[in-house]
Amino acid sequence: MAQQARAVQTRREILRAAAEVFDRKGYAAATMADILTVAGMTKGAVYFHFASKEELALAVVAEQSPWLESLDLSAPGFQPVIDLTTAYARALLDDPFIRAAVRLVIEHGAFENPNTEAWQASILLIRSLVVQAEEAGDMLPGLDATVVAETITSSFTGIQLTSQVLADRADLLERVRAWWTLLLPGLVRPERIPTLDPAGSPRSRTPNRPVSDIP
Numbered sequence: 483m484a485q486q487a488r489a490v491q492t493r494r495e496i497l498r499a500a501a502e503v504f505d506r507k508g509y510a511a512a513t514m515a516d517i518l519t520v521a522g523m524t525k526g527a528v529y530f531h532f533a534s535k536e537e538l539a540l541a542v543v544a545e546q547s548p549w550l551e552s553l554d555l556s557a558p559g560f561q562p563v564i565d566l567t568t569a570y571a572r573a574l575l576d577d578p579f580i581r582a583a584v585r586l587v588i589e590h591g592a593f594e595n596p597n598t599e600a601w602q603a604s605i606l607l608i609r610s611l612v613v614q615a616e617e618a619g620d621m622l623p624g625l626d627a628t629v630v631a632e633t634i635t636s637s638f639t640g641i642q643l644t645s646q647v648l649a650d651r652a653d654l655l656e657r658v659r660a661w662w663t664l665l666l667p668g669l670v671r672p673e674r675i676p677t678l679d680p681a682g683s684p685r686s687r688t689p690n691r692p693v694s695d696i697p
Contacts, residue, residue, distance in 0.1 A: 493531045500538045501582040509589045543583045543600050554685040559620035563611045568682030571658045605631045620674045
């Protein structure tokens with residue numbers, strides 16, 4: 483049991499080091515040597531857990547899943563869609579795992595075997611929240627939930643990149659709030675808009691455990 487616990491801890495330390503390197507350098511520029519240096523481990527220790535840089539990158543991307551499951555998306559109507567993007571924006575400011583995962587998803591074309599699963603999963607999650615909002619009577623009639631989800635995903639990605647390039651993400655939360663203020667009239671019934679907080683409800687502002695703290 484002690485040996486197994488050490489193996490789990492070693493894997494976590496490797497992932498933390500990889501997230502730091504991928505966040506800072508991107509997938510193409512990062513090397514296993516960089517990750518070894520940050521982790522302070524031997525090549526054998528790292529390769530015991532991960533056979534390649536790509537396998538390690540995919541493991542970092544997968545670390546989003548428990549974080550997403552920890553979010554409180556129980557607000558009524560369309561608010562959970564706003565809360566999800568706001569929580570993501572906050573995590574991008576604070577958590578290297580999320581920053582690295584987002585960057586790796588965007589850069590997946592550099593992988594030997596490009597994988598769009600994480601991108602598709604984000605679209606499906608947002609779509610499910612949009613469908614709930616439709617059932618709650620928040621959405622304008624005639625909208626396609628899949629098109630809405632894909633549009634939100636792609637435009638939110640653009641906002642992240644714009645904020646990163648122009649302000650090192652310092653204005654990301656304000657950009658997300660302004661984006662929702664602009665977008666809501668095209669998605670939500672006019673009488674429902676005053677019930678929504680484009681800056682995110684208190685649920686999105688409740689600190690979640692950083693990904694690095696989730697077992």
